[in-house]
Amino acid sequence: MKEEQDYLRDITEIRSMMERSSKFLSLSGWSGILAGIYALAGAYIAYSFLGFNPADLEYRQVPGEILNFDLWKIVVLALIILILAVGTAIYFSQQKAHKRGERIWNATTRRLLAHMAVPLIAGGLLILILISKGWLGLMAPLTLLFYGLALYHISRFTYDELKTLGLIEMVLGLAGAYFIEYGLLFWALGFGLAHVLYGIFIHYRYER
């Protein structure tokens, strides 16, 4: 026969198991803050040094000469930001999982990534198609829109707050698609400022 405190431990165990097996809670606020800083730096470099600020859909590209040097730089810059942000997220998630005594690579993580991959791959392919047609103006707004969809979609497998962040990203993406000339600004707001604020919020709410 169990003691009363054993049953209390049972309850803790049930709660923890339900949480661990359904939600990915190793996401760290620091990942958001740093990803946001990378994005702000990237947007600044793209605007100031690479002169990237498409004012309309077609961005005055000569057909057949779409992949010019500047575009290459933009794509490389975007990839560097992406790799830095993902690398940072993996590093801090690993630290946090370790602190919680969990393994980072489990069924919950796999489910989260699988669900996130679908909208991101669809969006990524659409953006590549648009680049190949020279429609560069929609690049930045569409990354926001599909990223927002992915976040909204996976929020049930992690912190609920990702749903709000997803909606914010989608709104900024749509705004950027309408006001193409401010596309990069909306991108900086979405990937930069929103990530920083969200990271601070998560950090203060769950990590202290």
Added chain:
Amino acid sequence: MKLLINGFHKAFESRIRLGIMSALAINDKFDFNALKEFLEVTDGNLASHIKALEKEEFVGVEKSFIGKKPNTKYFMTPKGKKAFENHLKALENLIKKSG
């Protein structure tokens, strides 16, 4: 059914079995390896606990193939769900009484 006097089910005495039921209560289906990861137990240990729950008809099995690899998924039966809910209720009552 083996019931303890205060409504606790004997099958849930083990914390591993309780863990299996908790995971299956919140996820529709779970495969063997995923359960193993979360509970941090050996194959044999997990298999024997699952067998016990299967015997009580609390847990059902679904066998399929992913390519050529066999994949075993477990789910909670309606009977298991009811028993688990009763167990939670009993735990709740215990806290109310002592609190």
